Amino acid sequence: MHSVHNRRIADVTGRVQWWAAAAGQLLWPLACEACGRAIEPGGEGLCEACWQGLLSCTAGSYCRACGLDAGSFGMLEDGCARCRERRPVYDGIARAGVYASTLRDLVLAMKFHDRPELAARLAQWMEAALAAAPFAGRLDAFVPVPLHWRRRLARGFNQSFLLACRLARGRAPVNTDLVRVRHTPSQWTLSTTRRRGNVAGAFAVRRDHDFSGRTLCLVDDITTSGATLNECARVLKQAGAAAVYAVVAAVAMQDTD
Ligand SMILES: [Zn+2]
Ligand SMILES: [Zn+2]
Structure with a gap:
């Protein structure tokens, strides 16, 4: 009698668990991190x-x-055709990919749909790119491109800082002594020429912080014209940095933004 009763309880519990799981799947099905479509369990975060x-x-x-596509011009020892026209201030760059398709969806979801956890996913591919870069082994610190406090407050986080924290693990510390001193319109809204002017004077190094002789790596989610990275590198070099490299999730081609 007792055991029949127990079995019934087990039955009911089992059924309740099954329904809870089924309802959970309906309410919170496994969704692709980039496009939101339902995915099979074990799909590793993204749909096919x-x-x-x-x-x-x-x-x-x-x-x-x-960081721009090598293109049909091929590569030269010290950069591409565009580099020879306008040498970047930073000394080299590693990128996970171009700002398109899945990378674009992930960056947009992270920043504008309040999904800071996606930084972990993006950092995975940035790590792979960084590992292949010649400067990976000689970095003293990772420096996230700072957000103005007003924008960080509105968003709740600085995506570059989250990415930097991931990349830094087991490599070098994260340094947040580069700050944004001026609130600027979002770079995406501007033309290439206006972007350069937009970020001029926007960054500064915290008072009394010395970057003398240090090899740094800027971290950002995307770069479009390179204007922000260049301006950050300029300020860091002015503060004594020996070399400033960069690692980004995605590089936007001029004609795609
Ligand atoms: Zn998807
Ligand atoms: Zn180049």
């Missing part, structure tokens, strides 16, 4: 289409000096 998209936007070869 988004994995394909990711492969396509991380596959191309790029100029290690400026």
